Amino acid sequence: MNAPLRTPAYLKFAGPDLDEAAIAAVGDVMRSGQLTSGPWVKAFEQALSRFFGGRPVRVVTSATAAIEIALAIAGVGPGDEVITPTQTFFTAMNMIVRRGATPVFVDCDLVTRNLDIAAVEAAITPRTRAILPTYWPGSLPDLDALYALARRRGLRVVEDAALVMGSRWQGRNLGASGDIATFSFHPNKNMTSIEGGAIVVNDDAEAARVDALRFHGIRALADRTRDVAEAGGKFNLPDVNARIGVAQLARLPEFLARRRALVDRYGARFPRDLGAVLPPTPAGDDGHSWNMWSVLLPLDRLTLDRRAFRDALDAQGIGSGVSYEASHLTTLGRALGGRDGQFPVSERIARETLTLPLHTRMADADVDRVCEACDALLRGHRR
Ligand SMILES: Cc1ncc(COP(=O)(O)O)c(C=O)c1O
Incomplete structure (x- = not known):
């Protein structure tokens, strides 16, 4: 039943790890007749709240929905600016624009991809309302410095932690401290609820x-009618998804350990003498989670472009991804004023990055096969 993720023919670059118990549990939920948000959503939120140090947690249909709601809670609206890295998935830019606000992009570090905190400070204007950092597998920015800056300048922080469920900061799960944190349970992430996301907030209010914002803006009234004070969306998670999420959260430590072992193997086997830039090397269980393993290809030393490199991997049954393009150079980003050369590090990452297969159902031999294929391509197509 799990075969499509890893057949001899094709190794996908990401994917979920659902066991038969979770699949059977979904059948139980479906037979219960309670399909949309119900007791399993509550159970998932309670388990997540324990995971995040007792803070209030709500689940929604995606991290994208979580970020849109978080920006509303942070008071972001028309005329505001939100500082965010350009080297991230399109969600940050899109949700800021959908709030009627303006994304103000900053550059990042070449290896860790952490946003540049000095650049964040330099980008603050009287219109800045919030900072929306993306956290990357294998590293975290200096969150003490980031929060000290936010406090000093009176800014909210909405953390895009979509990629790092299970990472730790100063010994505690990421999300257990800080302002508003958002996580993704898309099938390519560290754990899944098929689609889904979580938002960790500060208090009951x-x-x-x-x-309200995840369900039509509805608030219940004492006379058993309903009121809407603020336009809400329809982002509530079904119980079927929440049931999977509960099962997956219990397995998260196992998933994280397997991902780290695979990354250790990549670090040991991937050719280091051919000019590729590799992600940070883990130091045992150093608190970082590994949702992806992306290298920068030395394209200026190769006769292949990235497209041809990926096609060649595909031909050998090896999937790959691009994580990510530069937001400011998308058509929307350019319409907002983005220009070539504005954020050189992020633009270089966007040109050269290649995400290689990493998911818990890979065998060690799969890593070896990917490393050998990359070695042959890098060595065989040198300029
Ligand atoms: C950094 C980052 N943020 C947000 C998202 C959006 O997650 P979701 O698909 O749950 O909306 C993604 C998805 O890939 C992501 O990579």
């Missing part, structure tokens, strides 16, 4: 606001 913010949680009640999420309750």
Whole structure:
């Protein structure tokens, strides 16, 4: 039943790890007749709240929905600016624009991809309302410095932690401290609820606001009618998804350990003498989670472009991804004022990055096969 993720023919670059118990549990939920948000959503939120140090947690249909709601709670609206890295998935830019606000992009570090905190400070204007950092597998920015800056300048922080469920900061799960944190449970992430996301907030008042914003803006009245004070969306998670999420959260430590072992193997086997830039090397269980393993290809030394490199991997049954393009150079980003050369590090990452297969159902031999294929391509197509 699990075969399509890893057949001899094709190794996907990402994917979920659902066991038969979770699949059977979904059948139980479906037979219960309670399909949309119900007891399993509550159970998932309670388990996540324990995971995040007792903070209030709400689940929604995606991290994208979580970020849109988080920006509303942070008070972001028309005329505001939100500082965010350009080297991230399109969600940050899109959700800031959908709030009627303006994304103000900053550059990042070449290896860790952490946003540049000095650049964040330099980008603050009287219109800045919030900072929306993306956290990357294998590293975290100096969150003490980031939060000290936010406090000093009176800014909210909405953390895009979509990629790093299970990473730790100063010994505690990421999300257990800080302002608003958002996580993704898309099938390519560290754990899944098929689609889904979580939002960790500061208090019950913010949680009640999420309750309304994820479900039509509805608040219950004492006379058993309903009121809408603020336009909400329809982002509530079905119980079927929440049931999977509960099962997956219990397996998260196992998933994280397997991902780290695979990354250790990549670090040991991937050719280091051919000019590729590799991700940070883990130091045992150093608190970082590994959702992806992306290298920068030395394209200026190769006769292949990235497209041809990926096609050649595909031909050998090896999937790959691009994580990510530069937001400011998308058509939307350019319409907002983005120009070539504005953020050189992020633009270089966007040109050269290649995400190689990493998921818990890979065998060690799969890593070896990917490394050998990359070695042959890098060595065989040198300029
Ligand atoms: C950094 C980052 N943020 C947000 C998202 C959006 O997650 P979702 O698909 O759950 O909306 C993604 C998805 O890939 C992501 O990579």
